[in-house]
Amino acid sequence: MFRPFADWLANTPLSKILQDQSWVVPTSQSIHILAVSIVFGSACMLNLRLLGVGHSGRSVSQLSNTLVPWMWRGLAVLLFTGFIQTVAEPVRQFVTPMFWTKMMLIIVVATMTVLYAKAVRRNAPVWDAASSRPARAKVFAILSTLLWLAIIVCGRFIAYTWSFYA
C-alpha cells in the first residue's frame, strides 16, 4: 500500500536531484554509520554499566548525563541521513518489512530511553548505588541492547531484502 506513495516520492524533483548525484547515498550511509557508532556505542557503555559488567569508573547518573545527550545528537543525525536515503531511494525502503520493523523498534527504544533518563534524573542517588538501583535497570539494559542490535540487523538487511518485494 506504500508502493504508490514510494513511486510518487521517487518522481519528486528533490528525489531526482538526490538520485542524479551518485555520491549522495554512499556519503549519507557513511555518516549514518558514524552516527550509529555514537548511539550504539553510548547505549552499550551505559547498559554494561547498568548490568555491572566491566570496569566501573563513573557512576550511573554521571554516565547517563554524558552519554544520553550524545545518543539524542546521534539519533538526530540518523533521522536526517535516513530521511535523505529514503527520499533518494523510496521504493527500496518502503517495500521491505525490514524498514517498517526498524522504524517501530526505534520508536520503542527511544521511548524507553526517554523514560530511563527521566527516572535517573529524578532520583540519581537511588540509581547510583548498586544496592538500591531498581531491578528494572537490568531489564532496560538488556532490552535496549537487544533492540539496538535488532535495529542494526534490520537496517543492513533492507539492502538485501527489498528486491524480493519490489
Added chain:
Amino acid sequence: MSIAALLAAIQSWPISAAIRGETSGTEWLFPIIETLHVMSLTLVVGSIAMVDLRLLSLASRDSSISRLSDEVLPWTWTAWCAAAVFGTLMFMSKADTYAGNLQFRLKFLCMGLAALNMLIFRFGAYRQVARWDSGETPVSAKVAGALSLLLWIAVVFFGRWVGFTT
C-alpha cells in the same frame, strides 16, 4: 608464491566459496557476516570517539583520561578483534577484488595511520598523563585525539565505499 596466486588460493578455500553462497546453498552468509562486522565496527568507532572527544576536552570532562581509558579501551580492543575476524571472512570471499580496490587500500592505509598515531601518543604524551589526567589536555594530546577521530571517520567512509565499488 606470488600475491596474485595467494589471493586466488584464499578465494578457492571451501570457506570462501561457502561465504560466496556457492557451496553453502544459502546467499545469507555474507549479509550476516557483514551485519556482525557493522555491529563490531560501530563499537570500535563509538568507544574510540569517547576517548578522542575527552582528549579534545569536548566530552566526559568529569572523568580523568586514565579512568576513561580503563573503562572504555578494553571494549574497543574486544570489538576490534571481532570486526577483524568478520572483515577477514568477507575479504576471503572475494580476495582479489578487495585487494585491488582503491577504497579498500585507502581504508587500510588510514587504519595503519591510526595505529601509528595511537603508538606515538601512548609512548609519547601519555607517559606524562598524571600531569594533565583530570584537567585541560596538552596540545599533543589534542592533536592525537583529533587525528584519531579524523582517521576513523575516513576508515568508515572508505569501508562503506568498498561496498559501492566492488
